[in-house]
Amino acid sequence: MQALAFNTQFSADTGHSIVVHPSVTRTTAPNASAYTFTGTNSFLIGHERLALVDPGPEDQAHYHALERAIAGRTVDAIILTHTHRDHSAAAPYWRQRLGAPLWSNGPHRLSRPLRRFEVNRIARSGDFTLVPDRVLQDGALVMAGDVEIVVHTTPGHCANHLALGIVGTDTVLTGDHVMGWNSTLVSTPDGSMADYFSSLDKLIALPYRRYLPAHGGEIENGPDYARALKAHREMRNSQVVAAVEGGARTIGQVVAQIYPTQSPKVRMAARMTIAAHVEYLAERGAIKARHTLLGTRLSPA
Template sequence: MSLDLDTTFQPQHGRPVPVASGVMRLTAPNTGPMTFTGTNTYLLGQETLVVIDPGPQDEAHLSALLRAIDGRRVEAILATHTHLDHTGLHAALRDATGAPLVAEGPHRTSRPLAPGEINLLDAAADHSFRPDITLGDGEALETAAGRIVGIATPGHTANHMSFALEDQGLLFSGDHVMAWSTTIVAPPDGRMADYMASLDKLSARADRLYLPGHGGPVERPAAFLRATRAHRRMREQTILERVRAGDRFVADMVSAIYRSTPKALHGAAALSVLAHLEDLCERGLVAATGGVELTARFEPV
């Protein structure tokens, strides 16, 4: 089963676009190799609004967001996770609207750091974010836009949460599932075992449409989840085969596996390989010398 990604999405930066009944998408102009065409902020409701993912600290995006809100009351600002491209505007938007921040919790790593270990994505984390309301897995927020249920989907980050607008069959999937690209899972910020378990959790649901944090919608979620899971298992098997064939370092595996990938993306690829290797170590299939990190030596078990 192949994973067919859709990179044809055309954003309309600064302009709210209707994507479902009572749901508008506003894409920030933070285009880049990790953010694609920019971060999607969603406005839910009519006279009273809910905002999902305020977006990066960008004055143009804040102005566009306030124009789209147009003086209406905002009853909650939800964050799928605490990377700065999603929550950089949280303080400015809360100050402008008076709305409480709602999330699974503040930023944290997926596991304690080993002695001397560095969180390679720490600079991307929003350590200033503190939710006014914490939402647990399966807990609901009753809003004028409808009942919004928090679905804990750790993996990309430990505090990643998707939000289901269940009366419409919509899932705001953040960076967990996106149509344009596979998700970056980079330990210790994220964890592959958590990510795979979160895919399984979503597979048990019946949401009809995913609205992700970057790019266009996932229109056939069930099939896309199956293909994503199969893709990850195939990549895992490829990495395990490279270790058994003699590759000992992440850089060697990236060079072999991502030969056709632009060099500019090899850094992200290395983080993905490391996440798979950490999972393989946890399952006793691979061993690391000196801890699981980018420069570690890996051996088959």
């Protein structure tokens, strides 16, 4: 198995259209941040007829860049890999502008119900009011413009996440499920670590080698990279168990042990993902977690 190595040298060439596959063009939005890397990648699939995947944020410069890339061709559908706003906020604009239907795996939804007194830390990131014209189901074969794609449900990062395979090729659009620049944020209850692991296994078993993520550059050996991501998460599971067995009784104490020198911003994101690991491990009996008004209390199994 290859060692996990992130590629942070990606040149987004924001505002310009880059051909990344004979049937796929990438245009990166100017919404770079600690969570979006160089910005959200919007994709056009097709040749004479197109599908627009992940139109991205509400941004005039990105609108103009996509107009140039579309170049007057017919867009048959707008497809969302998922409904976090950095991918979906511009969907209503393009649905009206192009008269094209919106396709996704349904409105934004949580991976599980909120517990009493629980707060969804990334509630504002989800586009809960956006309703698609067509709900894409696992295994569906659909025409994206003049190119056939197959839909793969890949929940984990969020519940309605999809990957889109280009039929007859080794290429798949992986959204935020697998990215080359960083590991994916899994924040419960928006996302689910159990689903994330299952979706990694599912993607690894599919006949694709080249992954096109929604942030950062393409991944040339996707299955090996996904295996390395899985091993990384399994290592985090072991670290959480060790921290709890060593006396950590809160998620904050676990984060402090695993990330002792990282910045507060990194720790904030880490806290969300560690909470997802804690939930995953507690469900499997590897640790105990008791949810109280004052937070989650941890103890060894």
